[in-house]
Amino acid sequence: MPFDLHSINLFDMGKQFVFTLTLQKISFLAVAFMTFASAVAVVTMKNIFHSLLFLVLTFLGVAGIYLLLSADFLAAVQVLVYIGAITVLIMFALMLTSKLMAKRVSQTMEQWIVALPVTLGILVVLIRLVVLNPWGMKAAPAGPTTGIIGTSLMTKYLLPFELASIVLLVAVVGAILLAKEDKSDDPS
Template sequence: MTADLIFVLLALLTLVPAVWVAFSRNIVHAGFSLLLTLLGVAGLYAYLGADFVAVTQVMVYVGGVLVLILFTVMMTRVPQNGRPRHGLDRFVPAAVFALGVFGLLYKTITAVEWAASEGAVEPTTAEIGTNFITSYIFPFEYVSLVLLAAMIGAAILIRERRPEETEEPAAPAPETEEEVAS
């Protein structure tokens, strides 16, 4: 009973701000609402016993991705007092895209056989670590290689031009590397 109540509260914490993210006219408000949604998702992970995934969710999405989203939004020129341009030319492609994604997700969710585990909830960290360096060592190393390549790419894109190429030195932007690192 209490467990159901906790689930409902977490689901509301995820969904209500998510609606605000989608429909808010102020893009910074939308970004900050995303904070509650991401925390709600972390709460759902913890509720399902995936403690490592829950903390990683907070670390990566709240501490890394969301900070970068807000950073980008605040540093970008926003027309008309923080309100994005809106009209039918924006609405129709967005609606088509959103419905497409929804259909895909719905199809996947209904197609998967969801098995509920019966056993007691146990800490998962040690097992995840062991699996990373045994059964899944190749995907794990491959992902780190991809991230390294992306990081080097970002460093090349933002590097200071040589004097003969341009007069103004480009400003270093360490945030870009951070995105890759997190």
């Protein structure tokens, strides 16, 4: 473990940490910090349009994390779908409903006094159980992932793959149904 958690001396801990920094670790810390900061901005910004922009940054950060994890295909999918599609969807919805939410565009945080300790409590539980769990895993060198994913989707995971296309069809039909304007002349 490069980061000895049982060290009592804080200075020794810091020294140990800095000496084992590699370029990889520095890039991880940079991307992780950007992702985290953007995420905090998403949930705290008063103006929800600003929130959305920081959401884009968060998604970019996550794509960066995928690249650090050698997940090349997934990083591309993340950018294409999350930033390219979902963000645009949210933007449209915000703009279409902004008249209604005009007063609410300046979002204040309700009840953050209660929410913050609850969230921090959950965070402590998660860190203690998930991060400090003895995983004991080492990373083997990884190659490009696209071929493996493609093969899996066409052989072992063919059924969910085809089912997902029906899910998307239903989502499209339902979304159009709900969002479209109903002129009164259509009786059915």
